[in-house]
Amino acid sequence: MGDNGRVTVGIVGASGYGGVQLVRMLCEHPNVDLVYLGGDSSAGKPYGDIYPHLAHRIDLTVEPIDIDTIASRCQVVFLGLPNGLAYKMAPQLLEKGCQVLDLSADYRLTDLNVYKDWYGGDDRDDRDVLAKAVYGLPELYRDRILETNLIACPGCYTTTSLLAIAPLLKQGLIDPDTLIIDAKSGTSGGGRQGKINLLLAEAHNSLAAYGVTSHRHTPELEQVCSDLAGHEVKVQFTPHLIPMVRGILSTVYATLRDPGLVREDLRTIYSVFYQNSPWVRVLPNGVYPQSKWACGTNLCYIGLEVDARTDRVIVMSVTDNLIKGQAGQAVQCLNLMQGLDETLGLPKLAFYP
Numbered sequence: 146m147g148d149n150g151r152v153t154v155g156i157v158g159a160s161g162y163g164g165v166q167l168v169r170m171l172c173e174h175p176n177v178d179l180v181y182l183g184g185d186s187s188a189g190k191p192y193g194d195i196y197p198h199l200a201h202r203i204d205l206t207v208e209p210i211d212i213d214t215i216a217s218r219c220q221v222v223f224l225g226l227p228n229g230l231a232y233k234m235a236p237q238l239l240e241k242g243c244q245v246l247d248l249s250a251d252y253r254l255t256d257l258n259v260y261k262d263w264y265g266g267d268d269r270d271d272r273d274v275l276a277k278a279v280y281g282l283p284e285l286y287r288d289r290i291l292e293t294n295l296i297a298c299p300g301c302y303t304t305t306s307l308l309a310i311a312p313l314l315k316q317g318l319i320d321p322d323t324l325i326i327d328a329k330s331g332t333s334g335g336g337r338q339g340k341i342n343l344l345l346a347e348a349h350n351s352l353a354a355y356g357v358t359s360h361r362h363t364p365e366l367e368q369v370c371s372d373l374a375g376h377e378v379k380v381q382f383t384p385h386l387i388p389m390v391r392g393i394l395s396t397v398y399a400t401l402r403d404p405g406l407v408r409e410d411l412r413t414i415y416s417v418f419y420q421n422s423p424w425v426r427v428l429p430n431g432v433y434p435q436s437k438w439a440c441g442t443n444l445c446y447i448g449l450e451v452d453a454r455t456d457r458v459i460v461m462s463v464t465d466n467l468i469k470g471q472a473g474q475a476v477q478c479l480n481l482m483q484g485l486d487e488t489l490g491l492p493k494l495a496f497y498p
């Protein structure tokens with residue numbers, strides 16, 4: 146941050162869903178000067194032509210991606226690009242002194258061989274840079290985020306699910322082998338670029354699982370769950386596409402080690418765990434979260450239940466996949482990296498009732 150208390154920021158991939166949420170929030174951020182928007186097919190277009198509802202607020206044109214230009218103007222750069230592009234840009238930006246927040250998966254997996262198994266990128270060999278990346282989930286890694294210049298922003302399913310699971314694993318309350326994550330996402334989770342399954346005609350009035358046993362968020366979930374548990378954890382993760390635009394509901398099931406625990410106990414444990422986390426709300430007993438409550442906000446709402454008949458805990462967690470699940474969480478990390486209050490510039494109130 147400059148001596149004037151302001152930070153110059155650029156967004157690469159500004160035309161995408163993550164990009165436009167970043168623009169929306171950073172335009173209103175009290176410490177940010179948005180000075181660069183970059184893109185590929187959108188380069189050369191005034192931003193207000195791509196998103197006319199923002200034309201009155203932002204007067205920038207999307208520029209071709211040029212590292213020297215970006216580094217000469219920006220102290221901080223957000224990369225909102227498809228997987229496999231950030232690792233080709235981030236090392237040069239870091240070298241030139243920028244802080245980088247990558248919204249893609251490129252820096253999330255700490256083992257490059259695991260990354261290559263799930264994402265490809267056989268030419269990739271940037272282990273030194275990868276070693277500097279910090280997983281950008283502030284509720285779990287706040288201290289480390291304060292000390293890095295490279296943030297690997299988590300995926301939307303992983304953010305929502307890990308916030309539901311973390312207290313259980315960190316405190317050894319469940320048998321990790323029994324962990325099942327059943328998650329449901331709106332279609333904006335697939336981004337703005339056309340895909341047949343995301344068409345209204347395909348997704349409307351329908352509900353289906355996909356990536357069963359093979360979704361690429363599985364190794365990301367297992368990496369963080371293993372870190373939290375202190376030993377290797379395998380996760381059964383099943384995502385579903387549901388006919389709505391924004392939001393994720395993640396329902397987590399696991400067997401409790403102590404069958405004597407009741408939901409009041411767990412609620413106390415969760416409330417203490419998240420007492421310094423302004424973006425996590427643990428709901429009162431018997432209240433289960435609805436995805437619309439988080440829509441448009443950086444909040445994650447968590448509801449808890451215990452089934453005394455099966456000795457299982459059931460944790461339900463909701464976020465807006467584009468805000469806490471993506472762009473909002475990145476802004477939360479920016480705030481921490483700049484020594485600012487982590488709530489600055491982030492939406493708190495949902496669109497809906």
Ligand SMILES: NC(=O)C1=CN([C@@H]2O[C@H](COP(=O)(O)OP(=O)(O)OC[C@H]3O[C@@H](n4cnc5c(N)ncnc54)[C@H](OP(=O)(O)O)[C@@H]3O)[C@@H](O)[C@H]2O)C=CC1
Nearest residue numbers: 158160161162163184185186187249301334336337338471
């Ligand atoms: N959508 C979601 O809910 C979440 C997404 N993510 C991740 O965040 C990242 C961005 O996602 P999202 O915003 O949904 O993506 P979108 O598909 O909406 O946007 C992609 C952006 O990348 C740019 N782009 C595409 N190809 C290239 C290229 N070859 N060179 C340069 N720029 C390119 C596009 O620019 P142009 O239009 O100019 O071509 C566009 O601005 C992805 O890695 C995604 O996996 C993470 C969490 C949640």
Ligand SMILES: CC(=O)N[C@@H](CCC(=O)OP(=O)(O)O)C(=O)O
Nearest residue numbers: 249250300301302330331334335
């Ligand atoms: C509904 C939908 O398609 N969702 C996306 C998840 C978006 C995301 O977080 O992807 P990254 O890990 O690549 O950043 C998917 O399942 O691929």
